[in-house]
Amino acid sequence: MIKRVVLRVCILIFSAACVEQKSEDLRIAVSANMQFTIDDLVAAFKERTGIRCQVIIGSSGKLTAQIKEGAPYDIFVSADTSYPDQLFKEGYTMSAPKIYGYGKLVVWSRLDSTIPLIPLLTSQQVHHIAIANPKLAPYGKASVEVLKKMKVYDDIREKLVFGESILQTNQFVISGAAEVGFTSKSVVLSNKVKDIGSWVAVDQRDYKPIAQALVVIKHEGDQYKKAERFQEFFFTNTAKTILEKSGYTINSEE
Known part of the structure; x- marks a missing residue:
C-alpha cells in the first residue's frame, strides 16, 4: 500500500513537471537497454519532423506500472513484448504492440x-x-x-x-x-x-529471443498523432540502420 502511494506521488510530481514542457514534446518511456540508442533515434526523429522528445528511462516492468497508474507517457519502448501486450489487453494503448527488433x-x-x-x-x-x-x-x-x-x-x-x-x-x-x-x-x-x-x-x-516492442499509449488530439509519427519512424530505414548499428537484430518482416 505504501509503495502504491509513493508511486502515485511520484507520478503527480512528474505530471506537474510535464506541464512546463511545450505541448509538442513527446514523452517517451524507454526500457534501460535502449539508454544510449534512444538518443540517436530521438535526434534523427527531431531532424525529420521537428518534434522534440522527453525521454524517461526505466525497467520495462516499472514503466508499465507507472503507465497503469496514470503516468503521462505518449510512447512506451519496451525491452520485450509481454509488458506492452499486457497494456494493450487492458486497454491502455491505441493498438497492439509492434516488434522493432531483437536484443x-x-x-x-x-x-x-x-x-x-x-x-x-x-x-x-x-x-x-x-x-x-x-x-x-x-x-x-x-x-x-x-x-x-x-x-x-x-x-x-x-x-x-x-x-x-x-x-x-x-x-x-x-x-x-x-x-x-x-x-x-x-x-x-x-x-x-x-x-x-x-x-x-x-x-x-x-536464452529465449529478446523480442522488443513499442506501443502508443491512449491519448487524444495532436499528441496522439505525433506519437503515431514516432512509431512509424521506428520502422523507417533510418531507424533500422541506427538499431542495427547498436547491435539489435531487425525483424525482417517489418
Missing part, C-alpha cells in the same frame, strides 16, 4: 577478457555479478535463464547483485561495484562506454 545479451567485465565465461563467473576474482531484476527487466530474466542453462546459477547465486534495470546494472560495472555484469549489446557498443572493460556475447541459443 542481444552480453557479459561485460573489467577483468581479463581472455578468461572463458564459466571460469570467469566462478572465479575467486569475481565477488559480485550484476544483473537486472528479473521480475522487472527482460534482460535480467534472460540472464537468469543463461546462468541456469550453464548450470552455474546455484554456484554463483551469492555473488549476484540486482539492479532495478539494466541502467543500474551498468552503473555497478562502471563504478567497479561489480566485476562482471550481464547487459545489452547496445550498451557496450555505445561510444560512452565502449572503452570500459571488455565483453563477450552470450550464445543466443542459451
Whole structure:
C-alpha cells in the first residue's frame, strides 16, 4: 500500500513537471537497454519532423506500472513484448504492440577478457555479478535463464547483485561495484562506454529471443498523432540502420 502511494506521488510530481514542457514534446518511456540508442533515434526523429522528445528511462516492468497508474507517457519502448501486450489487453494503448527488433545479451567485465565465461563467473576474482531484476527487466530474466542453462546459477547465486534495470546494472560495472555484469549489446557498443572493460556475447541459443516492442499509449488530439509519427519512424530505414548499428537484430518482416 505504501509503495502504491509513493508511486502515485511520484507520478503527480512528474505530471506537474510535464506541464512546463511545450505541448509538442513527446514523452517517451524507454526500457534501460535502449539508454544510449534512444538518443540517436530521438535526434534523427527531431531532424525529420521537428518534434522534440522527453525521454524517461526505466525497467520495462516499472514503466508499465507507472503507465497503469496514470503516468503521462505518449510512447512506451519496451525491452520485450509481454509488458506492452499486457497494456494493450487492458486497454491502455491505441493498438497492439509492434516488434522493432531483437536484443542481444552480453557479459561485460573489467577483468581479463581472455578468461572463458564459466571460469570467469566462478572465479575467486569475481565477488559480485550484476544483473537486472528479473521480475522487472527482460534482460535480467534472460540472464537468469543463461546462468541456469550453464548450470552455474546455484554456484554463483551469492555473488549476484540486482539492479532495478539494466541502467543500474551498468552503473555497478562502471563504478567497479561489480566485476562482471550481464547487459545489452547496445550498451557496450555505445561510444560512452565502449572503452570500459571488455565483453563477450552470450550464445543466443542459451536464452529465449529478446523480442522488443513499442506501443502508443491512449491519448487524444495532436499528441496522439505525433506519437503515431514516432512509431512509424521506428520502422523507417533510418531507424533500422541506427538499431542495427547498436547491435539489435531487425525483424525482417517489418
